[in-house]
Amino acid sequence: MKGELLYEGKAKQVFTVVGDDTQLVLSYKNDATAFNGEKKATFTGKGRYNNLISAKVFEFLHEKGVASHFERVLNDTEQLVQKTTIIPIEVVVRNLAAGSITRRFGIEEKTAFTPSLVEFYYKNDALGDPLMSDDHALLLTDVSLEEIAEIKSAALQVNEQLQKFFLGINLVLVDFKLEFGRNVDGKIVLSDEVSPDTCRLWDKDTGKKMDKDVFREGLGDLLDVYDNILNRLEAVK
Secondary structure (H helix, E strand, C coil), X not given: CEEEEEEECCCEEEEEECCEEEEEEEEECCEEEECCCCEEXXXXXXXXXXXHHHHHHHHHHHHCCCCECEEEECCCCEEEEECCEECCEEEEEEEECCCHHHHHHCCCCCCEEEEEEEEEEECCHHHCCCEECHHHHHHHCCCCHXXXXXXXHHHHHHHHHHHHHHHCCCEEXXXXXXXXXXXCCCCXXXXXXXXXXXXXXXXXXXXXXXXXXXXXXXXXXXHHHHHHHHXXXXXXX
């Protein structure tokens, strides 16, 4: 099934599917990066956790009517997805203040955003993925005003569902990053991954960080944290 390597990013490899130009294979790597790639490490087994956790998230969202590129898990580190052309906008949804927004605007950590805050970042590693406005999105990408509204609405829908999803395993969804792409029919669908690499998660009872911040801030064993999350998800009936 898996064909040629099409693209390799910081966290995944993307392969063609032999005999089918409408699908791709995502292969999750064991690499971890932070601070726009300035901090790097490899954790044996990390790709498995990201693949399986992201798959469970996409399966849940599918049940809730959220369209995505996800098709099915192929093995421990790979999943089959619809081929999409990624829109170069990273969509960040924030429920509580943490990370860059506290430094950028001086907002105290744990400040609640009501309603939830949606931010756009220009997906460009060379430029450091800068914060962008709607007008910047219109200038730098091929999205229309209507599609910007569609993307924001979809991101907030995902947020509403994921808050419940993670609360079900005693985790608070602080913030997260999404990417969207156009499938072969031109429809905008949720793409990329949704995992502890792309979500900021805190344990509801202890406040312990349960995401890639453990690696960013040197707070503990990243694999132990990701294993804990997968075990919680697998325990849910």
